[in-house]
Amino acid sequence: MEHWDHWPPAYDDEYLPDPGQPYWFPQRETMDPELRDAAILRRIQSVMRYAAAHAPFYQRKWAAAGISPEDIRSLDDFEHVPVVTKEELRRAQAERPPFGDYLCVPKSEVMRVHGTSGTTGRPTAFGVGRADWRRIAEAHARVMWGMGIRPGMRVFIGSVFSLYMGSWATLAGAERIRAQAFPFGAGVAGQTSRAVDWLLQMRPEALYGTPSYALRIAEVAEERGIDPREFGIQILFFSGEPGASIPSIRKKIEDAFGGRVFDSGSMAEMTPWGHLSESTGHTGMLCWQDIVYTEVCDPATKRRVPFGAEGSPVYTHLERNSQPMIRLLSGDLTRWEAAPSPCGRTYPVLPNGIYGRIDDQFTVRGENIYPSAINDIISNLAGYGGEHRIVVSREDTMDRLVVQVEHFSSDLAGDGDGVSSFRQLAKDRLRATLGVSTEVVVVPHNTFERSDTKTHRVIDERELFREIAGQQ
Amino acid sequence: MEHWDHWPPAYDDEYLPDPGQPYWFPQRETMDPELRDAAILRRIQSVMRYAAAHAPFYQRKWAAAGISPEDIRSLDDFEHVPVVTKEELRRAQAERPPFGDYLCVPKSEVMRVHGTSGTTGRPTAFGVGRADWRRIAEAHARVMWGMGIRPGMRVFIGSVFSLYMGSWATLAGAERIRAQAFPFGAGVAGQTSRAVDWLLQMRPEALYGTPSYALRIAEVAEERGIDPREFGIQILFFSGEPGASIPSIRKKIEDAFGGRVFDSGSMAEMTPWGHLSESTGHTGMLCWQDIVYTEVCDPATKRRVPFGAEGSPVYTHLERNSQPMIRLLSGDLTRWEAAPSPCGRTYPVLPNGIYGRIDDQFTVRGENIYPSAINDIISNLAGYGGEHRIVVSREDTMDRLVVQVEHFSSDLAGDGDGVSSFRQLAKDRLRATLGVSTEVVVVPHNTFERSDTKTHRVIDERELFREIAGQQ
Numbered sequence: 055m056e057h058w059d060h061w062p063p064a065y066d067d068e069y070l071p072d073p074g075q076p077y078w079f080p081q082r083e084t085m086d087p088e089l090r091d092a093a094i095l096r097r098i099q100s101v102m103r104y105a106a107a108h109a110p111f112y113q114r115k116w117a118a119a120g121i122s123p124e125d126i127r128s129l130d131d132f133e134h135v136p137v138v139t140k141e142e143l144r145r146a147q148a149e150r151p152p153f154g155d156y157l158c159v160p161k162s163e164v165m166r167v168h169g170t171s172g173t174t175g176r177p178t179a180f181g182v183g184r185a186d187w188r189r190i191a192e193a194h195a196r197v198m199w200g201m202g203i204r205p206g207m208r209v210f211i212g213s214v215f216s217l218y219m220g221s222w223a224t225l226a227g228a229e230r231i232r233a234q235a236f237p238f239g240a241g242v243a244g245q246t247s248r249a250v251d252w253l254l255q256m257r258p259e260a261l262y263g264t265p266s267y268a269l270r271i272a273e274v275a276e277e278r279g280i281d282p283r284e285f286g287i288q289i290l291f292f293s294g295e296p297g298a299s300i301p302s303i304r305k306k307i308e309d310a311f312g313g314r315v316f317d318s319g320s321m322a323e324m325t326p327w328g329h330l331s332e333s334t335g336h337t338g339m340l341c342w343q344d345i346v347y348t349e350v351c352d353p354a355t356k357r358r359v360p361f362g363a364e365g366s367p368v369y370t371h372l373e374r375n376s377q378p379m380i381r382l383l384s385g386d387l388t389r390w391e392a393a394p395s396p397c398g399r400t401y402p403v404l405p406n407g408i409y410g411r412i413d414d415q416f417t418v419r420g421e422n423i424y425p426s427a428i429n430d431i432i433s434n435l436a437g438y439g440g441e442h443r444i445v446v447s448r449e450d451t452m453d454r455l456v457v458q459v460e461h462f463s464s465d466l467a468g469d470g471d472g473v474s475s476f477r478q479l480a481k482d483r484l485r486a487t488l489g490v491s492t493e494v495v496v497v498p499h500n501t502f503e504r505s506d507t508k509t510h511r512v513i514d515e516r517e518l519f520r521e522i523a524g525q526q
Numbered sequence: 527m528e529h530w531d532h533w534p535p536a537y538d539d540e541y542l543p544d545p546g547q548p549y550w551f552p553q554r555e556t557m558d559p560e561l562r563d564a565a566i567l568r569r570i571q572s573v574m575r576y577a578a579a580h581a582p583f584y585q586r587k588w589a590a591a592g593i594s595p596e597d598i599r600s601l602d603d604f605e606h607v608p609v610v611t612k613e614e615l616r617r618a619q620a621e622r623p624p625f626g627d628y629l630c631v632p633k634s635e636v637m638r639v640h641g642t643s644g645t646t647g648r649p650t651a652f653g654v655g656r657a658d659w660r661r662i663a664e665a666h667a668r669v670m671w672g673m674g675i676r677p678g679m680r681v682f683i684g685s686v687f688s689l690y691m692g693s694w695a696t697l698a699g700a701e702r703i704r705a706q707a708f709p710f711g712a713g714v715a716g717q718t719s720r721a722v723d724w725l726l727q728m729r730p731e732a733l734y735g736t737p738s739y740a741l742r743i744a745e746v747a748e749e750r751g752i753d754p755r756e757f758g759i760q761i762l763f764f765s766g767e768p769g770a771s772i773p774s775i776r777k778k779i780e781d782a783f784g785g786r787v788f789d790s791g792s793m794a795e796m797t798p799w800g801h802l803s804e805s806t807g808h809t810g811m812l813c814w815q816d817i818v819y820t821e822v823c824d825p826a827t828k829r830r831v832p833f834g835a836e837g838s839p840v841y842t843h844l845e846r847n848s849q850p851m852i853r854l855l856s857g858d859l860t861r862w863e864a865a866p867s868p869c870g871r872t873y874p875v876l877p878n879g880i881y882g883r884i885d886d887q888f889t890v891r892g893e894n895i896y897p898s899a900i901n902d903i904i905s906n907l908a909g910y911g912g913e914h915r916i917v918v919s920r921e922d923t924m925d926r927l928v929v930q931v932e933h934f935s936s937d938l939a940g941d942g943d944g945v946s947s948f949r950q951l952a953k954d955r956l957r958a959t960l961g962v963s964t965e966v967v968v969v970p971h972n973t974f975e976r977s978d979t980k981t982h983r984v985i986d987e988r989e990l991f992r993e994i995a996g997q998q
Contacts, residue, residue, distance in 0.1 A: 152728050162678040165701060167708035167728060171720075179728065184704075206634040215687030216711035229637060232656075236639035239688035241714040248643075256624050256639060256651065 056082050058093065058344070061100040062185065062375040065192045070232060073204050076334070076397065078196040082344050083399045087392070090400070094347055095129055097372045102126060102135075105378055108158035111146050112380065133349070133357040137368055137383040143178050143323070153181040159376045170322065171217045180219070180322065183376030187226065193326035193345045193373065194227025200333040200340075200397065201260075201289055201316045205232035208258035210287075212249055212267060213294065214241040219322040220293050224262045227328065233260070240267055250275045253285040260289040265297030265307060265315075270504045272310040273440065283312040293319025293327060296426055299338065299407025302434040317407045320346070320386075323379055324369045330404065335397030338405035341390070347372055348402070349381075350390040353412050356383070361392040361402065366412055385412050387424070416446060416514060418453045421490045425512050431483045432459050437476045439463075441502040447515040456493045457484065464499045528554055530565065530816070533572040534657060534847040537664045542704060545676050548806070548869065550668040554816050555871045559864070562872070566819055567601055569844045574598060574607075577850055580630035583618050584852065605821070605829040609840055609855040615650050615795070625653040631848045642794060643689045652691070652794065655848030659698065665798035665817045665845065666699025672805040672812075672869065673732075673761055673788045677704035680730035682759075684721055684739060685766065686713040691794040692765050696734045699800065705732070712739055722747045725757040732761040737769030737779060737787075742976045744782040745912065755784040765791025765799060768898055771810065771879025774906040789879045792818070792858075795851055796841045802876065807869030810877035813862070819844055820874070821853075822862040825884050828855070833864040833874065838884055857884050859896070888918060888986060890925045893962045897984050903955045904931050909948045911935075911971040919987040928965045929956065936971045 056079040057065055077083045082090075102123035105112040116122060119136045126132050146154035153164070164181040171177065182190070203209065209228040213221045215237060228235040236258060238249060249271055253261075261268065268290060272282040290313050292298035298307070298317035307315050317339055318331035329346035330339045341348040349358045350365040359365040367386055371378040387410035391403045410424040417423065425444055432442050439460025447454045459480060466473050477494050484492040528551040529537055549555045554562070574595035577584040588594060591608045598604050618626035625636070636653040643649070654662070675681065681700040685693045687709060700707040708730060710721060721743055725733075733740065740762060744754040762785050764770035770779070770789035779787050789811050790803035801818035802811045813820040821830045822837040831837040839858055843850040859882035863875045882896040889895065897916055904914050911932030919926045931952060938945050949966045956964040 161706075162704075164706050165704070167680065167706060169724070176727070177723070181706075208639065214711070214714060215709065216714065216717070222709075232634075232637070234633075234636050234639060234653075237687065237694075239686070239711075242686060242688065243713075243715075245688070251649070252641070255648070 058082065058097070061097060061104070063189065063373055064185070065188065067188065067230070070205060071199065076200075077399070078199040083196075083200075083342075083401075085400060087400050087402075090343060091129055094343060094372065095126075095132075097344075098129075098132055098347065098370065099123060099126055101370070101372060101378055101380065104375065105156075105158060105380055109156045109378075111142075111154060111156035115142075132370075132381075133351075135381050137356050137381045138379060139383050140178070140323070144176055147178055148176055152179050153377065157181055157377055159183045164376065166222075168219055168222065168322070169217045177217075178323075180325070181376060182325070186374045186376045189373045190223055190326045191226035191230035193342075194223050194328045195230035196345070197318065197326075197328040197331035197333075197342060198224075198227050198231055198233075198260075198291070200331060200399070201291055202314075202334055203228075203231060203233060203260050203289060206234065207260055208234040208236060208256060209260045209262065210253060210256070210258040211235065211237045212240050212261060212263035212271065215239050216241075218294070219325045219327060220262075220264075220319065223325050223327060227326075246270055246274045247278070250278065250280060253287070254280065257286045259287065260291065261285075261287045261311075261313075262291050262293075264294040265292050265303055266295065266505055268292070268307050269303075269310070269440065272307075273504065282310045285311065287311050287313045289313055289316065291316040291318055291332075293317075296407055296409050297429075298332075299404075299409065300426060300430050300433070302430055306433065320348075320367065320369060320408075321382070321384055323377075323382055324371065326373075329369075330408070333395060333397040333399060335395035335399065337393065337395045338391075338403045339407050340395060340399055340401040340403055343401055345373055346370065348390075350388060350402075350404075356381075359390075361390055364389040367408075386410070387412055387415070416512070418446060418455045418488075418490050421488060423455070423488055423490070427487055428457060428484065429511070431487055432457060432480060435459075435476065435480055435483075437462055437472065439497075439499040439501075441500075441504065443502060443511055443513060445513045445515065453516070454493070455488075455490060456495060458495045458497055458501075460499050460501055461496050462499050466496065466498050530554065530569075533569060533576070535661065535845055536657070537660065539660065539702070542677060543671065548672075549871070550671040555668075555672075555814075555873075557872060559872050559874075562815060563601055566815060566844065567598075567604075569816075570601075570604055570819065570842065571595060571598055573842070573844060573850055573852065576847065577628075577630060577852055581628045581850075583614075583626060583628035587614075604842075604853075605823075607853050609828050609853045610851060611855050612650070612795070616648055619650055620648055624651050625849065629653055629849055631655045636848065638694075640691055640694065640794070641689045649689075650795075652797070653848060654797070658846045658848045661845045662695055662798045663698035663702035665814075666695050666800045667702035668817070669790065669798075669800040669803035669805075669814060670696075670699050670703055670705075670732075670763070672803060672871070673763055674786075674806055675700075675703060675705060675732055675761060678706065679732055680706040680708060680728060681732045681734065682721075682725060682728070682730040683707065683709045684712050684733060684735035684743065687711050688713075690766070691797045691799060692734075692736075692791065695797050695799060699798075718742055718746045719750070722750065722752060725754075725759070726752065729758045731759065732763065733757075733759045733783075733785075734763050734765075736766040737764050737775055738767065738977055740764070740779050741775075741782070741912065744779075745976065754782050757783065759783050759785045761785055761788065763788040763790055763804075765789075768879055768881050769901075770804075771876075771881065772898060772902050772905070774902055778905065792820075792839065792841060792880075793854070793856055795849075795854055796843065798845075801841075802880070805867060805869040805871060807867035807871065809865065809867045810863075810875045811879050812867060812871055812873040812875055815873055817845055818842065820862075822860060822874075822876075828853075831862075833862055836861040839880070858882070859884055859887070888984070890918060890927045890960075890962050893960060895927070895960055895962070899959055900929060900956065901983070903959055904929060904952060907931075907948065907952055907955075909934055909944065911969075911973075913972075913974040913976065914983060915974060916984045917987065918984070925988070926965070927960075927962060928967060930967045930969055930973075932971050932973055933968050934971050938968065938970050 316332040347370040442459040638654040788804040819842040914931040
């Protein structure tokens with residue numbers, strides 16, 4: 055396997071594949087999965103020995119579980135290594151500020167600080183070592199290569215440059231691949247209209263951001279009478295929210311811009327988060343297992359579910375030595391398959407991407423509801439105005455599910471019939487898929503705020519009720 | 527001179543001075559200015575020959591002026607090379623999109639795109655070559671070293687990461703110097719309060735931003751009952767606006783944070799803009815002449831004024847080969863001196879920094895007024911509330927100058943006497959310095975919006991009048 059003999063791996067920053075070659079590392083990407091798994095096992099053993107030697111955090115955790123790196127003789131054995139939770143990381147940093155006792159390199163080796171952007175509680179700081187930063191760049195260059203990005207292409211990065219790791223790893227990857235990076239950012243007042251100007255002026259081949267923000271850019275362009283296809287963008291790649299794997303949203307973005315959509319991304323803690331990335335095969339996100347080892351697990355047992363089944367991903371860094379995550383619990387929800395990808399890569403596939411959270415999922419009258427399922431139905435309706443909200447409330451002991459959905463017209467009074475059949479169709483489809491009856495309220499276009507970053511569509515008023523009750 | 531024999535220069539990315547050494551390049555920084563000038567002349571000749579060979583823009587411009595690189599046999603000869611204006615760059619890009627015909631490297635060599643953030647007219651794109659980016663990092667590491675920043679120190683970058691070159695060059699310099707860069711950003715709603723949390727949690731040794739934004743951070747901290755000195759910041763360095771060289775603002779920042787303030791910065795086009803940077807000598811910004819050659823010129827003749835005199839800087843890149851600027855006219859205003867700096871560097875000094883614009887300067891009843899002079903007086907008043915506005919209007923043919931100034935109290939009714947003596951003192955001092963009588967209106971604390979970036983304090987209502995008149 056290319057340059058994979060030593061751990062931590064070191065790559066040649068000058069290496070570039072031939073532009074006609076579809077793979078960055080042909081052998082690693084297309085090898086027999088069983089041989090790859092054998093190599094991954096050896097790598098896991100190295101990472102665990104390294105973590106045990108450098109991180110009191112893992113020493114404590116594994117000692118308490120009665121496990122040592124030597125016990126891991128198979129990938130099945132590895133399933134017994136206890137998972138790491140975000141809460142544990144937060145606690146470790148509070149006790150050993152600022153990076154926690156899972157920092158495995160001297161503080162002088164840390165070249166970058168980023169962190170979680172949570173607005174409540176102590177945020178978690180990421181301390182990224184110098185060598186890790188190069189490996190992050192290498193990994194992101196690899197997956198961007200898999201999307202068809204090549205040296206010299208212009209890559210417009212339309213996402214916030216702050217704590218958010220999405221922007222930074224994309225920038226590092228774009229630089230490594232010898233693309234022309236245009237780190238424009240997002241989130242500042244008035245910036246979207248300027249983004250439209252710059253896209254027209256610079257005509258980048260590729261755009262990175264969140265799906266909501268790409269749609270926002272398209273909307274602002276159209277308001278100004280500009281067809282987003284004029285930008286000439288061929289590759290639109292996304293992370294940060296599940297939208298890019300939802301067929302209706304993907305179609306809407308591809309129709310608006312005239313380019314191809316690629317979904318990617320796992321968690322900021324797992325940077326290079328691009329280890330989950332779609333390729334030109336377009337069969338879903340691939341799990342680039344030789345960058346980060348993904349196990350889709352039963353949320354209860356934390357053991358792998360078979361291919362074809364749904365579960366929550368658990369991630370293990372195979373190439374990072376500053377704050378290596380070993381079996382980090384994501385809390386996300388996905389389904390994986392062993393189906394080969396038309397691109398020739400032999401990685402497991404997530405055909406529907408990451409489509410929910412174990413904890414996002416809410417229950418209405420005993421039925422499990424995933425917001426992504428509602429998003430999918432609603433945004434596929436002809437006449438959909440671009441945004442919606444899901445409001446869950448409780449009247450006495452009865453749950454009430456209301457979907458407030460924008461119609462494309464800005465004045466509903468003049469379109470009585472169209473609106474009522476739109477409402478009825480939404481109601482029917484939601485009931486058929488969710489199994490519970492749903493109220494649908496149609497509102498005019500542009501009722502809801504558009505977001506530059508993640509859009510929070512679920513308003514669960516029952517939680518508020520519980521919180522107030524708890525305070526009394 | 528360290529690694530200065532070949533052009534374009536190439537530096538060893540692994541080089542780091544001994545932490546106890548005050549200079550990054552001891553010879554270049556402390557040499558006899560006459561010997562440095564001789565070396566600069568040879569360098570200018572190389573840059574001009576290179577530009578003539580690669581940029582139709584310069585070929586045209588110099589042919590029209592009847593000048594060729596061979597004619598430049600002294601720094602006095604160089605004063606006859608016609609200046610470049612921003613308008614010329616804009617025009618060149620409109621005619622030869624996207625980078626203009628002053629791009630001297632193949633487009634495939636461009637690794638970064640940034641640009642001007644002007645809100646009217648076509649913005650100018652910066653195409654920065656890969657080798658240039660390394661030289662920018664090297665130059666910024668040098669000047670940050672001169673401020674006392676050392677490997678391993680944590681550098682919090684609290685300015686917008688988008689088009690603005692300030693943030694990006696600081697980040698590149700911090701990475702090159704092997705500091706721990708924390709690119710936090712600015713400009714996003716709610717971010718200032720989170721900045722306070724992160725400063726408390728990470729306690730960086732150094733902070734970069736704009737002076738207004740540093741004061742804003744201090745204000746937000748104090749509103750939350752946090753003393754900004756708790757952050758433990760030792761070095762606060764700034765660019766983007768003239769505040770850091772204005773004694774009252776500098777004092778306010780140093781008092782609030784308990785660290786030392788360093789001013790820096792010329793123009794985005796001149797990146798590495800840190801070629802104007804204060805050192806631990808604290809005698810004003812030094813002109814690091816071997817990075818960018820600065821000539822302080824008579825705005826009319828575009829020839830150098832003698833040391834001690836005031837003029838407008840004209841800049842020439844000595845280390846960049848992608849879009850080299852040769853005699854770029856800044857339109858800024860400064861005074862330079864040949865006084866040696868206590869730090870031992872032998873560069874010319876700008877004792878009061880960049881304190882105005884040729885075109886910012888406005889005339890009231892025949893007197894030239896610099897907003898910075900007003901800022902200086904107002905912000906030194908005991909009782910000053912942190913913000914003010916300068917409003918110029920015309921009644922019939924008579925100019926009217928009103929300074930609206932915040933008092934620290936939020937309720938002026940209860941403090942009649944204090945406010946009226948504050949108003950009188952402001953009036954007297956403004957009259958004494960400006961030579962024209964000024965109306966002073968005292969308003970409560972927090973009347974004016976605080977800005978994350980540049981604060982626009984001058985409202986010239988006469989311009990508005992002219993614009994409306996022009997449309998009729």
